[in-house]
Amino acid sequence: MSSYDPERDPVRMAGRVLRWAGPWVVLPAAIGVLVSGNIDLRSIPVVGPERMTAVLLLDGQAYFGHLDDSGESGTLVLRDAYYFQDAKNGPTNLPVGLVRRGGEAHEPADGMRINRDKVLALEQVGAFSPVALAIQAERQLARLSSPLLTLNRAAIASPNIVAVQRVAAEHDIQRAHIAAVGQLVKLNELVLPISKAEAQVITDRTIADFRTVRRNALAALGSALGLSSAETDTYVRTTDTQLEGQGFASDAGVLLAPDLNVIVNRAAQLYTQVGDAAAKQLTQARPTASPTPTSRP
Amino acid sequence: MRNVGIAILVFFGALLFTQWWDFTLPSLGRAEYQAVFLANGQTYFGRYYDRVGAYAKIEDIYYLQQTLGTDPDQAAETKLIRRGKELHAPAARMLVPKSSILFVEDLTDASPIAQFMKQDRR
Numbered sequence: 001m002s003s004y005d006p007e008r009d010p011v012r013m014a015g016r017v018l019r020w021a022g023p024w025v026v027l028p029a030a031i032g033v034l035v036s037g038n039i040d041l042r043s044i045p046v047v048g049p050e051r052m053t054a055v056l057l058l059d060g061q062a063y064f065g066h067l068d069d070s071g072e073s074g075t076l077v078l079r080d081a082y083y084f085q086d087a088k089n090g091p092t093n094l095p096v097g098l099v100r101r102g103g104e105a106h107e108p109a110d111g112m113r114i115n116r117d118k119v120l121a122l123e124q125v126g127a128f129s130p131v132a133l134a135i136q137a138e139r140q141l142a143r144l145s146s147p148l149l150t151l152n153r154a155a156i157a158s159p160n161i162v163a164v165q166r167v168a169a170e171h172d173i174q175r176a177h178i179a180a181v182g183q184l185v186k187l188n189e190l191v192l193p194i195s196k197a198e199a200q201v202i203t204d205r206t207i208a209d210f211r212t213v214r215r216n217a218l219a220a221l222g223s224a225l226g227l228s229s230a231e232t233d234t235y236v237r238t239t240d241t242q243l244e245g246q247g248f249a250s251d252a253g254v255l256l257a258p259d260l261n262v263i264v265n266r267a268a269q270l271y272t273q274v275g276d277a278a279a280k281q282l283t284q285a286r287p288t289a290s291p292t293p294t295s296r297p
Numbered sequence: 298m299r300n301v302g303i304a305i306l307v308f309f310g311a312l313l314f315t316q317w318w319d320f321t322l323p324s325l326g327r328a329e330y331q332a333v334f335l336a337n338g339q340t341y342f343g344r345y346y347d348r349v350g351a352y353a354k355i356e357d358i359y360y361l362q363q364t365l366g367t368d369p370d371q372a373a374e375t376k377l378i379r380r381g382k383e384l385h386a387p388a389a390r391m392l393v394p395k396s397s398i399l400f401v402e403d404l405t406d407a408s409p410i411a412q413f414m415k416q417d418r419r
Contacts, residue, residue, distance in 0.1 A: 028304040032311025054385045058337045120337055121393045126386025255384055
């Protein structure tokens with residue numbers, strides 16, 4: 001009589017363990033590794049805070065947005081992308097301004113495909129960083145919203161953040177205004193080829209033009225903030241009066257939402273144009289009437 | 298039911314382990330800090346980890362910044378800056394494509410940069 005018991009056969013036992021471990025251990029472990037490789041526990045898809053990535057390129061440019069790096073094609077896809085633009089001579093007290101990708105001359109669609117070989121580094125953007133707050137404010141101003149089903153829900157700025165952005169934009173507009181007026185005053189201190197009375201007329205008119213630029217910029221700001229035309233009128237009147245004479249030179253720079261940044265830059269450009277036109281008028285001598293030639297000596 | 302419980306435990310165990318592990322490859326006998334020289338000429342100092350896949354990881358990053366003074370005859374001032382206070386307030390972990398890395402060097406304990414980083418982290 002054989003003492004062989006198939007239930008105790010080591011090979012059969014090993015086979016049973018392996019058959020059991022496949023679906024209940026190996027598969028869940030593999031899924032766990034796969035899921036973990038594509039998520040960050042600090043910003044879990046669907047329920048966690050927004051996950052925004054900074055993509056630094058070899059050429060020095062930096063793009064911020066929602067990164068999809070799950071493919072093996074050697075290409076990263078960056079959606080809802082923003083980037084820095086030089087703003088060293090701007091009124092924002094910051095060396096850069098933020099721009100939303102999509103408004104360029106070729107109007108690119110959402111979704112930049114970036115060659116991984118041209119990427120220098122990837123970093124997680126801080127949730128309360130100036131870049132993140134400016135992007136959140138932009139979404140609020142542009143009334144952008146996430147689709148209902150998304151793994152990485154875009155954060156929208158609270159009214160407080162938008163208020164901080166509005167005040168910073170007002171101060172930037174006023175700083176550019178003060179700089180333009182300062183240039184005009186300096187110009188008046190020079191020896192000019194026109195009379196003092198003429199210079200005063202040009203200066204007064206230019207200062208009035210500067211104020212018009214400021215009012216128009218504030219009106220654009222009110223419109224961007226979603227105010228009605230009546231609310232915008234009131235906002236422009238009160239803010240224009242509050243800003244008059246203020247300097248804000250020592251304000252810490254606030255990175256503006258791209259839509260607000262455009263308004264501030266446009267105002268700065270107009271101040272320069274108006275100032276340049278005034279400088280031309282102040283520094284050019286008026287043509288004097290030449291004597292009429294006569295036939296008599 | 299018992300099997301489902303085990304599967305759930307294994308799933309979360311693997312998930313947490315992978316988050317902690319972060320696909321880094323062990324490197325025995327290396328220094329605490331490394332200098333990572335990148336293809337664009339930039340050098341980052343920090344804890345360098347080789348990883349499975351296309352990216353390496355650098356943590357607790359510092360970099361050199363040169364500031365020119367108003368006097369053109371004066372030499373530029375060089376500062377070691379801890380990464381994190383930039384406008385996008387990056388997290389301490391940076392992923393760098395391996396194709397962008399020229400080379401990596403260990404910093405000795407006597408290195409002034411390593412000593413500064415040790416002191417700064419306290």
